[in-house]
Amino acid sequence: MNELDAEVVKVGDYVVVQRQNYYKLHKVTANGNLLLGKDQLEMSSIIGRPMWTTYKMEAKVTGKRLYTLLETKEVESLSKDLKSVLPSGLDNRSIIDDGTSQQLSTEDIVGLREAGKSSKEIVGKLIENSKTFQNKTEYSQAKYLKKKEKKYFEYITIRKPTIRLIQDIYFRMDHQKISSLRMDTLAQLLSYSGVNADGLYMVYDSGSQGLPASAMLHRIGAGTNGKLIHMHPGNIPQRTLIQAMNFPEEQLRRMLTVNIYSLIRMYYQGTEQFLEVSKYKAKSDTLNVECIVLESNDTDFTEDVANPKVPKAEAEVKAEGITEDNSSNRAVNSFESKGLKRKLKDAPSHEPPKKPKWLIETQEAVEIMKVTKADGLAIIAKEHPLNIIKGLLPFLGISRPFVIYHSSREPLQETYVALKQRSDVINLRLFANFLRSHQVLPDRTHPDILMSDTGGYLLYGYLVD
Incomplete structure (x- = not known):
């Protein structure tokens, strides 16, 4: 294009x-x-x-x-x-x-x-x-x-569409949909995470409509060597504002969207062990995948991931291939009921089933993380971020920055105290932004009367050896 x-x-x-x-x-x-x-x-x-x-x-x-x-x-x-x-x-x-x-x-x-x-x-x-x-x-x-x-x-x-425009639209419409992430706070989040055209970067987003990932992918650009691992807590990621930017296909391929718990479990257990524990069963006609999903309020999920003897919670999650196969079976039954017969080519039994997209992207992300460490980490969380940062810090490179955003101050204060006790984290700083726009007109210049005081809080630091 x-x-x-x-x-x-x-x-x-x-x-x-x-x-x-x-x-x-x-x-x-x-x-x-x-x-x-x-x-x-x-x-x-x-x-x-x-x-x-x-x-x-x-x-x-x-x-x-x-x-x-x-x-x-x-x-x-x-x-x-x-x-x-x-x-x-x-x-x-x-x-x-x-x-x-x-x-x-x-x-x-x-x-x-x-x-x-x-x-x-x-x-x-x-x-x-x-x-x-x-x-x-x-x-x-x-x-x-x-x-x-x-x-x-x-x-x-x-x-x-630009990052500034779509942020302004959603912030004026309902700032809670993007976790009250204001434009000046988003700019500082990009700056402190050190995102540029090259390198591997990780972002965890639990409810911002994909705005931070869209901004980071936009800064990485197209035709570069950069990679972005977009992590989310649920089965379906929020990608509304990523799609709104009309990124070219080549640029979208530089982003891998994965479930954070599946990613960490596969990293520590290995692909075969992860699929065995997750009861990965393949049949000739359908694909049944049951994925371990961990609750977000677990105390420390990295210990459980490293020790896969007893998983904490199991939930059956249907892969994308199931819906496609089931819909095709329903279509065949409806055709046969109306007297319309269709010849289907049966796949050979020895041929392995097609892997779902989430599994392919998770395996690719794990292979990248085993070869190289991330050059930057950004966390935009609605839940308490302490366990998340503990689980993701091992994947961050030495002397590389991390930044955490939360709309409330108290979770970041507790995270600040916990990270301050570690010897491998330095230059911690917790702060809030205050932005006030001004109206500039001939003979009358003054601050805007109506403005939002919601900008969230940032905690950033560096990981050292």
């Missing part, structure tokens, strides 16, 4: 739809629509068009808020067009807010929108029927026009 093809919107890609200061992540489909507030947009016209293209929303059906997109190069600004031709007052002392200044009713305004009037025409009608607009000061008129422009703005811009 060349650079020009990567900048063209294709079916299956993720794009960021921008409407003034509002952003929304959208997956492009052949005939899909996007719900933007109460407006429904037909997004099929952006397919095959380059990123950073601006479109105008044209009403398609009168009486319904359904819009089609027309490509445009110019964007009308209500503040510039209307403000320049309107007189203004000297002060607002004579203006009384009694709710009767606007003569148009709500039904009249809705009728204008359903009639397909442009935003400029609607705001012009509001100004004409306002008793107090011309008496307001120039500053008050600018605020009024900006408020109405935000409500009736009819232009959108298609942008390419």
Whole structure:
């Protein structure tokens, strides 16, 4: 894929739809629509068009808020067009807010929108029927026009997803979905973990929609020698924001997604012993895999992994091959019930069954970890991170950094005290970030009135001999 093809919107890609200061992540489909507030947009016209293209929303059906997109190069600004031709007052002392200044009713305004009037025409009608607009000061008129422009703005811009954009979208929508991981904290996490284009890096994520792994994979880049081992606690990893970045296939192959408990057990027990303990049974028609899954509140799982005599807990986990085989068997039965027969080629009995994807990636990760140590370790945990860092520190190289993120301070304080007692960990530091954005405008610059004080806490250090 060349650079020009990567900048063209294709079916299956993720794009960021921008409407003034509002952003929304959208997956492009052949005939899909996007719900933007109460407006429904037909997004099929952006397919095959380059990123950073601006479109105008044209009403398609009168009486319904359904819009089609027309490509445009110019964007009308209500503040510039209307403000320049309107007189203004000297002060607002004579203006009384009694709710009767606007003569148009709500039904009249809705009728204008359903009639397909442009935003400029609607705001012009509001100004004409306002008793107090011309008496307001120039500053008050600018605020009024900006408020109405935000409500009736009819232009959108298609942008390419970036780490900053998708983090901002999810943080504004619900910061708990990404473990309250703010942008400045994410930047420091990448910096302290030392991620670059070359080397082996490990990341454990238990509930951030894949944002840290996506940021680390983006920093590793494509066409490099870097590798990323993405560990997760459950059977299904969170990869939403990894897919949202539209990484090329070559770059995605540099990341191995594995279950942390399966990875550590296979490393200490070996592949054959791990599969034997996990009751790995292969048949000619189906594949039955039972995987040992350890509870996240175990005291120290590395001791149990190293001693595989008595596993703590066993849970049957179906591999991906099972669902495929079962679905095909159900399809054959349905065909036979309808009188439609299909000839199936039976595989030879001596041929080994196909391994599930999770097993292949786990074996590959174990082989890499036995040859080389990781150059950096990042842990983004919702649970207590002490046992996790104890289990993963043996896989970290000497004089290499590790960084732990948690949305609460107390778990990191306990982890700090436990690591401080070790002789192979130095330069420990626990800190919190405080970020305050500022509004910079002509003749008025001040900090934002509304801001989030949620940024989480970081603990980082170095492993030595």
